[in-house]
Amino acid sequence: MKRIPCTGCSLLCDDIIVRSDGLFIDEVIGACLKGKERFDQLSSSNRILSPMIKKNGVLEKCSWEDALEKTSEIIKSSSKPLLYGFSNVSCEAQLKGIELAKVVDGFIDSNSSICQGKVLNIAKNTGITLTTITEIINKADLIVLWGANAAESIPRLLNKILFSRGKFRMTGREIRTLIIIDPVKVASFNVMGVRDIALQIQPNKDLELIRVLKEECCVADSISSEGVAGLDRDDLKRLILNLSEAENGVIFIGQGVLRPQSESNLVGELLELVQMINTKQEKGRISLIMMGGHFNMAGFDHVALSTCGKNGGLQFDKHQLIDTDDNIVSKIDNEDFGCSIIVGTDPISHLPLSLSQKLATKPIIVVDNKKSATTSIADIVLPSAITGIEVPGTAYRLDQVPIELKTILNPPSNIPSDEELLTKIIDKINKS
Amino acid sequence: MEMILNTMRMVDHDQAREHSLGDEKSLEEHLPIGILNPKDFKKLNLTRSLHLTVSNKNGQIIVGIKEDEGVPQGTILMPVSIWANQLTSFEKNEIIYKNITVNVEASRDPITSFNQIINSIKSN
Amino acid sequence: MELYKFLPKTNCKKCGKPTCMAFALDLLQGKVKIDDCPPLLEPKYKKQYDTLKELLGAEEGQKKELKIDVDDDLCDGCGICVTVCPVNARYCPPTLSGKAPDYPPEKHQLFQVKGGKCELLNLEYCRRLEAQGRERECRVCETYCPRKAIKIDYV
Numbered sequence: 001m002k003r004i005p006c007t008g009c010s011l012l013c014d015d016i017i018v019r020s021d022g023l024f025i026d027e028v029i030g031a032c033l034k035g036k037e038r039f040d041q042l043s044s045s046n047r048i049l050s051p052m053i054k055k056n057g058v059l060e061k062c063s064w065e066d067a068l069e070k071t072s073e074i075i076k077s078s079s080k081p082l083l084y085g086f087s088n089v090s091c092e093a094q095l096k097g098i099e100l101a102k103v104v105d106g107f108i109d110s111n112s113s114i115c116q117g118k119v120l121n122i123a124k125n126t127g128i129t130l131t132t133i134t135e136i137i138n139k140a141d142l143i144v145l146w147g148a149n150a151a152e153s154i155p156r157l158l159n160k161i162l163f164s165r166g167k168f169r170m171t172g173r174e175i176r177t178l179i180i181i182d183p184v185k186v187a188s189f190n191v192m193g194v195r196d197i198a199l200q201i202q203p204n205k206d207l208e209l210i211r212v213l214k215e216e217c218c219v220a221d222s223i224s225s226e227g228v229a230g231l232d233r234d235d236l237k238r239l240i241l242n243l244s245e246a247e248n249g250v251i252f253i254g255q256g257v258l259r260p261q262s263e264s265n266l267v268g269e270l271l272e273l274v275q276m277i278n279t280k281q282e283k284g285r286i287s288l289i290m291m292g293g294h295f296n297m298a299g300f301d302h303v304a305l306s307t308c309g310k311n312g313g314l315q316f317d318k319h320q321l322i323d324t325d326d327n328i329v330s331k332i333d334n335e336d337f338g339c340s341i342i343v344g345t346d347p348i349s350h351l352p353l354s355l356s357q358k359l360a361t362k363p364i365i366v367v368d369n370k371k372s373a374t375t376s377i378a379d380i381v382l383p384s385a386i387t388g389i390e391v392p393g394t395a396y397r398l399d400q401v402p403i404e405l406k407t408i409l410n411p412p413s414n415i416p417s418d419e420e421l422l423t424k425i426i427d428k429i430n431k432s
Numbered sequence: 433m434e435m436i437l438n439t440m441r442m443v444d445h446d447q448a449r450e451h452s453l454g455d456e457k458s459l460e461e462h463l464p465i466g467i468l469n470p471k472d473f474k475k476l477n478l479t480r481s482l483h484l485t486v487s488n489k490n491g492q493i494i495v496g497i498k499e500d501e502g503v504p505q506g507t508i509l510m511p512v513s514i515w516a517n518q519l520t521s522f523e524k525n526e527i528i529y530k531n532i533t534v535n536v537e538a539s540r541d542p543i544t545s546f547n548q549i550i551n552s553i554k555s556n
Numbered sequence: 557m558e559l560y561k562f563l564p565k566t567n568c569k570k571c572g573k574p575t576c577m578a579f580a581l582d583l584l585q586g587k588v589k590i591d592d593c594p595p596l597l598e599p600k601y602k603k604q605y606d607t608l609k610e611l612l613g614a615e616e617g618q619k620k621e622l623k624i625d626v627d628d629d630l631c632d633g634c635g636i637c638v639t640v641c642p643v644n645a646r647y648c649p650p651t652l653s654g655k656a657p658d659y660p661p662e663k664h665q666l667f668q669v670k671g672g673k674c675e676l677l678n679l680e681y682c683r684r685l686e687a688q689g690r691e692r693e694c695r696v697c698e699t700y701c702p703r704k705a706i707k708i709d710y711v
């Protein structure tokens with residue numbers, strides 16, 4: 001029985017068994033609910049199976065010819081195209097996306113820059129210790145979930161990092177200590193055992209905790225008796241003990257830690273704390289893993305780094321990369337774009353209203369395989385095949401390990417992959 | 433009542449799920465909800481049939497209610513979606529998804545519909 | 557172990573068991589009846605006797621059957637029960653993501669995740685039926701399910 005990777009989230013579990021009759025998927029074994037729903041998208045009523053152009057305010061089906069013609073028309077007539085998304089497509093498609101941005105002198109950015117890319121930017125100054133999932137399964141003895149609700153956002157993560165039995169240690173759960181730092185008592189708290197530490201911190205007090213830990217990292221007995229940030233003194237002592245004595249500790253950073261820089265440099269201080277502990281540690285180390293959601297969120301940063309030497313937003317001018325500090329938020333806020341090309345994401349569902357409204361003032365071209373809030377305001381919708389089910393590709397897992405995606409079924413006859421579609425658009429623009 | 437809004441994403445509100453189930457109806461069922469501590473629920477004089485008006489300087493929406501012991505008092509949780517987006521904002525280059533001050537009140541009005549919000553985005 | 561609280565806790569051995577705890581365990585599994593504990597019939601334990609009767613319900617005396625219930629509405633297919641059940645663990649081949657139960661399932665395997673939901677394959681080999689001593693009190697799957705979807709029951 002062939003096992004294939006799931007593209008439901010950034011964990012890319014590579015042990016999913018899919019039974020299919022060649023036309024439909026019969027059974028998905030091993031995947032969680034989220035993954036199963038990814039496979040369900042194949043035949044969902046929401047799937048887009050034909051290109052559409054907006055006429056008199058409503059989207060109407062049209063031929064590929066017309067759709068591509070209109071697309072290149074819009075892109076060429078507007079000066080600064082904005083390309084955004086690329087976290088739900090393969091690395092190959094991301095590469096094409098960058099090529100397109102270069103051809104049309106546009107700005108390209110991925111979802112990563114409002115999520116885990118922020119950590120990478122800060123890590124440029126402080127450095128970061130990363131690790132991989134396999135390493136965690138085989139060796140980890142301390143798992144910290146900081147502002148990350150693993151049980152809900154990446155359902156099988158806890159199963160793998162906490163309960164799986166590794167190679168070098170004979171046991172799984174028994175040797176691992178789990179620490180959760182979160183203001184909300186989330187579902188992950190339910191897997192706590194006797195040795196684990198549940199820290200329900202007061203909202204917005206993370207910085208205070210990190211500062212205290214940094215001070216106490218050396219001397220573990222001068223915490224004030226009333227504790228810090230609503231946490232008990234004894235729990236804090238155990239936290240410090242665990243952090244400084246773990247042989248292979250991992251901290252998972254979730255959205256909860258990604259506070260805006262203007263508010264506080266929470267991530268930066270956390271990275272510094274980890275480094276302090278690692279320098280003091282004699283036998284072990286603490287590493288970090290960023291929890292992105294979309295299956296290839298980590299990929300764009302890798303592709304951008306290897307092709308352009310820079311992660312995050314890339315601005316092209318006269319077909320050359322130019323230096324910029326802009327990202328998707330500032331671009332939209334300054335209305336510094338002529339049209340937008342959204343690939344495989346749904347910005348209307350995750351950007352603040354004021355940004356959505358600004359985005360909607362310019363023509364929007366959406367490349368996606370399903371209807372979303374964004375397609376409902378788009379001017380052109382171009383359907384694409386589902387990566388990891390209908391077309392192969394490469395994707396980066398949340399621990400920055402590349403995984404090769406497989407295919408199970410063929411895409412519907414007239415639906416290209418994201419990569420092919422972007423190539424077609426580039427050709428069209430080059431020709432005319 | 434003034435509260436702190438944190439947005440989050442759980443299995444029930446995940447985008448993959450939204451899209452495979454997919455129509456506006458199922459979105460309207462799963463996404464416009466505010467999750468509160470039962471004590472706050474009492475403080476606001478809520479009943480299950482009522483809705484919540486959540487507002488701040490960025491906007492205002494009406495959402496359904498859910499109680500959960502795990503949510504600390506004074507905090508309201510909402511899934512990331514076009515509904516919660518009415519209240520989020522951004523600063524410099526970053527979107528603020530957590531610790532947003534909002535005003536929460538009981539309401540008898542119907543939940544803000546998907547089309548209402550899409551239209552407000554379009555018409556701008 | 558609710559039942560234990562209401563026993564005399566004197567470990568007098570009149571029931572034929574070494575301790576009250578052992579008696580409570582057997583009581584839970586329906587192997588013995590409340591009336592098998594002679595001291596409990598004394599008037600001073602009347603109240604406890606009645607509570608126990610109530611706890612064990614109307615079917616007192618009938619053999620109780622183990623039932624593991626997985627709530628489909630709550631379960632999100634995380635697979636923790638599959639990996640953590642000690643019976644499943646005995647038959648785990650190593651995969652890329654650590655040791656995990658096989659597919660097609662080995663005949664001893666109790667759980668598998670199919671279509672995003674946990675599925676109970678068979679109960680026969682559950683430790684609560686098979687094992688001896690303390691292992692028989694296994695509740696691992698129920699304890700670690702993050703969504704509290706598993707309930708172990710005797711009906």
Ligand code: SF4
Nearest residue numbers: 006008009012013035
């Ligand atoms: S955890 Fe993510 S990758 Fe793994 S099965 Fe679930 S959705 Fe798929």
Ligand code: SF4
Nearest residue numbers: 568569571576579593
């Ligand atoms: S007879 Fe009753 S009191 Fe004595 S050991 Fe058995 S259960 Fe305990």
Ligand code: SF4
Nearest residue numbers: 631632634635637701
């Ligand atoms: S542990 Fe609970 S939520 Fe996870 S698969 Fe088993 S029953 Fe479902």
Ligand code: SF4
Nearest residue numbers: 641682683694696697
């Ligand atoms: S009670 Fe123990 S042996 Fe039985 S199914 Fe649960 S974990 Fe497995």
